[in-house]
Amino acid sequence: MWQGDDSQPGAAIYLDNCAACHRSDGQGYARVFPALAGNPVLQTADATSLINLVLQGDTLVATRTAPSTFTMPGFAWRLSDREVADVVTFIRGSWGNQAAPVSAHDVAKLRTDAMKAAYQDNHHR
Template structure:
């Protein structure tokens, strides 16, 4: 497809590069006291270019930080990409990696799944074509480096599991907003306790994606589904079916609100208007 004028002009990129692109220079890991952490920083900031998705951008499209030395914006969560919202890779206790161990991170990068969540959207390509082929030493280095990054939101409280929603569902009480939709469409895989099945169907309680400020990713996966392909270390493939063809915008909003407010989650309610906006951008 031809790019229309004036977007087809290339010379503005030269000006943008002068303003925002860093000078090419060798990686300097001297400010990291641990050689493994330094190796992780090199992989994350360079070859992995994790910030391209997971760091927020200015209106002029440059990343707000290119390394952890440039502030807490680095890897603090990016804006929507192809209908998915990359989450924070910092130590945020609810919406980032604050409650993850180094092994949680390694397992996720190697297999696309761990006891807390599963890959979706663009991250499935990252795991399939890149991360699963890395050796354990490099994956550990990445994990150890990410665990050095403090939370970007000091006001964010730690996650604590709350069994109240599970008890109600187990006792046949589906009176909460979205609970009946959850019972009829989601509970067989994600269970009444929201804990799913480890490395098969991801937990929803405490899941950073579920609790994020922007519910776009949650809405997207409900509408269009997602496929978790097998990897070398976890060869089984699992698929979440699409529900957009049979659930209305209001029903998707209701079940999204339910999972964002259950099992100790603290996500804000979702409206039918929020769902309608995402529906326009995805294939259902």
């Protein structure tokens, strides 16, 4: 995979779930799907945002100059804590990115926190 270490456990998960939009070289598609290669947001010391994005997904809202809405699905229903940690670690360490790996424990904590927050939101309305 174009300068991504395909021997890492997260490489196959990336190919199966992410490469269609973000490409196998991590370059994405301009104005549609962001590049992961060289993306400083993905290389911060705290991987919370990226983990939450993989778990919950997100939507790029439409604007007057970019009228299409693009959605990244959440993968919490499909990927285990270990798989999310592996793919996040793969993204943070491929294509020139040089960020620290994340653990399944990090993912489990964020998944639990998100579930608690969703439960509270649904029961306090």
